[in-house]
Amino acid sequence: MVWAWQQWLSPRPRQRTVTTSQVSFLTSGNAALYEPLSKPGGLWYVRETHYIENPLVKAGLSGPPLHIHLQQDEYFKVEQGVLGAVKDGVEYTITKDDGTLFIPAGTRHRFWSHKSATESLVFSAWADPCKDRDHILDLNFLRNIVGYLADCDKAGLKPSPFQLILFFDDASSLLCPPFLNWMPVWLLTWVHHGFAWIAESGLGYQTSYPEYTKYK
Structure with a gap:
């Protein structure tokens, strides 16, 4: 559940389009x-x-x-x-x-x-599939990203950097904005984790949405 103050702080699509039936x-x-x-x-x-x-x-x-x-x-x-x-x-x-x-x-x-x-x-x-690890780049990640960006476009909203960071963080990946190119990977990782924590714990974003994801 997203609270009104979270929506006010960081607007997001109020309706998510169900795309689980789409093969491509x-x-x-x-x-x-x-x-x-x-x-x-x-x-x-x-x-x-x-x-x-x-x-x-x-x-x-x-x-x-x-x-x-x-x-x-x-x-x-x-x-x-x-x-x-x-x-x-x-x-x-x-x-x-x-x-x-x-x-x-x-x-x-x-x-x-x-x-x-x-x-x-x-x-x-x-x-590289890294099957022994849970948090990896997978099809759920791609479906969440594509579904979220498409719904933002439909709603006329700019995508939230916090939601995108959370998606990437859950897949053990980092976004690298140009102004942070100077930052070593170890430090960027901790900064990324911090923003992902704010996105999930403070703003109510999720790492995955059932409307978008197909494979468990």
Whole structure:
């Protein structure tokens, strides 16, 4: 339950759209499509399609902000188009001829459809599953993020940094705003935990919402 004073301090969508029946799901503004797929051994990956005709994709805004995964390596394999990526401050342009892009755990990174592309970006992304750990990057994380951002867009609200921090924190990941680029990862981790605690204990945000999540 969200109290009126919490809503006043940090507005949020009053209604959440039920998306659990959707096998694949579109991001806010219909910029990108996420298709969860299975790999042998019960592992999963996501095929992302970033539509080149979409204004958000053209502006390089269809990917996530700069972030870090603390417990998982991440991998990208381009099938079509050009993937732009920043990896610890170094920018890369990746095509299907460049093989797999490897992002080690603890690396500041982000990705988007590069401005040089002449067609929609299609790529597969997956993470080291770390099955022995509870708090990891998983499909529930993606569904919560996409569902929340879409509902904020529908309600005409700016997404709360506190809710986004809480989502990332629960997945052992960190958001890295540019003004904190100077901060070492260990210190950023503690700052992130602090804001996540405020988000959950003070503002009443949740790490996951049943309207968005499909897999338990």
